[in-house]
Amino acid sequence: MKHSLIPKYVIIAAVTLSITACSSETVQDEKNDLLGHSGISATSHSILEDNADPIYVADSFVDIQATGTPQSYEDLQDFIKPYESVNFLKYEIISQYTPEEAYEFSGDDMFLYGATLYDIHVTYDYMNSQPLDIYTRLSSAGTPESQFEGFPPYLPGEVYACFLPDFDENQINYEFSELLFAIDCISEDVQAYHLGFEKINFVDQTGKSIADSDFSPLSVITSTRNNPVYYVKKIQSDKLVEYLYNDWLSRDYDFQTSFRKTKEEHE
Amino acid sequence: MNKIKILLLFLTASFCAVSILSVSSSAHTVSIVVEHDPQYTGWDIYDESEAHHSNYTTAITVNKGDFTSADFGNYITNAVTQWNNATFNGTDLLYMKESSTGYIKFCKKTLAQMQKVNKGNAWAFVYRSKATTDSNSHYTLNSGNVEIWVNWDDVLSAKATGCKTHTALHELGHVIGLVDIPASVSPNAYLMCNEFGSYYSVPKEITINDKQGAAVILGQHTNHSFSNSGTWNEKIDNTQHRRICSVCEGYTIQNHSFGAWSDYGQWLQVRFCCCGYAQYRDK
Numbered sequence: 001m002k003h004s005l006i007p008k009y010v011i012i013a014a015v016t017l018s019i020t021a022c023s024s025e026t027v028q029d030e031k032n033d034l035l036g037h038s039g040i041s042a043t044s045h046s047i048l049e050d051n052a053d054p055i056y057v058a059d060s061f062v063d064i065q066a067t068g069t070p071q072s073y074e075d076l077q078d079f080i081k082p083y084e085s086v087n088f089l090k091y092e093i094i095s096q097y098t099p100e101e102a103y104e105f106s107g108d109d110m111f112l113y114g115a116t117l118y119d120i121h122v123t124y125d126y127m128n129s130q131p132l133d134i135y136t137r138l139s140s141a142g143t144p145e146s147q148f149e150g151f152p153p154y155l156p157g158e159v160y161a162c163f164l165p166d167f168d169e170n171q172i173n174y175e176f177s178e179l180l181f182a183i184d185c186i187s188e189d190v191q192a193y194h195l196g197f198e199k200i201n202f203v204d205q206t207g208k209s210i211a212d213s214d215f216s217p218l219s220v221i222t223s224t225r226n227n228p229v230y231y232v233k234k235i236q237s238d239k240l241v242e243y244l245y246n247d248w249l250s251r252d253y254d255f256q257t258s259f260r261k262t263k264e265e266h267e
Numbered sequence: 268m269n270k271i272k273i274l275l276l277f278l279t280a281s282f283c284a285v286s287i288l289s290v291s292s293s294a295h296t297v298s299i300v301v302e303h304d305p306q307y308t309g310w311d312i313y314d315e316s317e318a319h320h321s322n323y324t325t326a327i328t329v330n331k332g333d334f335t336s337a338d339f340g341n342y343i344t345n346a347v348t349q350w351n352n353a354t355f356n357g358t359d360l361l362y363m364k365e366s367s368t369g370y371i372k373f374c375k376k377t378l379a380q381m382q383k384v385n386k387g388n389a390w391a392f393v394y395r396s397k398a399t400t401d402s403n404s405h406y407t408l409n410s411g412n413v414e415i416w417v418n419w420d421d422v423l424s425a426k427a428t429g430c431k432t433h434t435a436l437h438e439l440g441h442v443i444g445l446v447d448i449p450a451s452v453s454p455n456a457y458l459m460c461n462e463f464g465s466y467y468s469v470p471k472e473i474t475i476n477d478k479q480g481a482a483v484i485l486g487q488h489t490n491h492s493f494s495n496s497g498t499w500n501e502k503i504d505n506t507q508h509r510r511i512c513s514v515c516e517g518y519t520i521q522n523h524s525f526g527a528w529s530d531y532g533q534w535l536q537v538r539f540c541c542c543g544y545a546q547y548r549d550k
């Protein structure tokens with residue numbers, strides 16, 4: 001794989017810069033430089049409101065009929081255990097590569113038919129309670145033409161929390177999809193919205209779900225007119241982090257510690 | 268299973284107009300005329316416009332690919348043999364064989380490789396996005412055209428023998444054109460069930476329901492058999508009934524067709540449809 005610190009950015013859409021309130025202030029200037037030539041106008045919106053100007057219409061939906069998919073949080077452990085360590089990271093989508101750019105950058109033809117490459121800014125390591133300032137790349141299943149239902153392509157400015165297995169800032173990272181949450185950081189009380197995977201429930205030792213019981217599953221139009229994102233649960237982010245931390249600790253999973261904390265340390 | 272068969276022995280007259288008795292098919296264009304909501308059939312198949320194997324006489328050639336007899340290879344061999352030996356309604360169901368240039372290729376993949384092209388983890392899937400098809404949505408037969416991705420090293424190798432047997436058989440079912448059966452129909456009664464989690468024992472053989480679906484999509488079974496027995500006609504609402512083929516359990520939806528009015532007690536008359544639905548009127 002080729003590495004370059006300043007990749008070619010593709011700015012694809014009008015985005016909401018106000019959402020970047022989640023990011024550390026120190027990198028705001030750099031980000032504005034990166035986004036600067038795109039003519040993006042900053043508007044304020046909640047992640048629970050439909051985007052009035054979605055940029056895509058999906059041509060088709062990917063229908064992968066997988067076997068042995070996890071039917072519960074417990075089943076999920078089969079797929080976490082093989083990793084050397086676990087993490088739970090917060091990141092913001094910075095920009096999206098075209099398929100050709102992604103292929104040129106990575107040499108992986110997967111980006112021509114099955115996945116999309118993004119630049120992301122990783123800002124927080126929940127398991128070690130430490131801020132991070134890492135610019136890296138994320139591969140996500142599906143393309144604007146061929147999407148997974150309920151998982152439209154990301155827009156710059158969107159903020160997520162997820163387990164990124166084998167995280168390495170110098171590699172193309174990828175999501176552990178069952179543990180992907182959209183983060184709403186407009187309110188004081190930060191909320192995590194679980195994308196899809198209704199059967200993966202976060203239940204404490206008393207058998208009670210940590211999710212907000214008043215929340216009904218919600219479809220919200222983001223990047224794609226005919227493919228809203230589907231939030232199935234709302235969980236207070238502190239509760240979610242505490243849950244994952246305690247659960248993973250009890251299972252003897254190792255927490256990934258190999259993070260570079262600041263840009264300066266790296267340079 | 269949710270197949271309700273209302274047996275009304277006294278209703279044998281030819282009340283129902285039989286509109287579809289036989290279905291034409293040629294070697295390459297199989298016309299699927301029966302409906303197949305798995306809630307009623309126990310099987311489901313891809314639509315004709317979606318990629319699947321062409322027909323029951325053309326060999327489904329399978330390359331073990333990245334696997335050997337030391338790992339998943341023997342399970343693949345077992346699955347190919349089981350599918351090839353399967354019969355339906357007294358004749359061969361399909362033709363499947365192993366070949367080093369098979370158009371189906373089993374590939375050993377990592378957790379990372381599979382997550383990068385799919386939302387969510389899995390033991391295995393048919394990676395159809397890369398496969399080419401002809402103008403009839405039938406897979407072209409070039410070597411390695413349809414890849415079956417299997418997470419062997421990290422997950423499936425540690426599972427029980429039955430899971431491995433199931434996975435090889437089930438994935439080949441998808442190539443044939445069978446679609447997954449959701450837990451709302453059954454979590455584990457058929458080979459094509461896929462929402463079994465850790466707590467169910469997975470099906471390890473091709474059940475009659477799986478064969479029914481395969482026979483329909485491959486054109487092995489085209490002469491659907493409808494009768495006026497109440498067993499094979501099921502009321503949907505006051506307008507329609509489901510007319511079920513007694514061989515494949517696929518069905519068509521038709522309006523009720525009533526017999527003659529007859530006296531019902533002192534004041535009323537009644538007439539019946541073959542599905543058992545009764546209409547009443549004043550005498």
Ligand SMILES: [Zn+2]
Nearest residue numbers: 065066447461
């Ligand atoms: Zn399946």
Ligand SMILES: [Zn+2]
Nearest residue numbers: 491512514515
């Ligand atoms: Zn039939």
Ligand SMILES: [Zn+2]
Nearest residue numbers: 508523540542
């Ligand atoms: Zn009827």
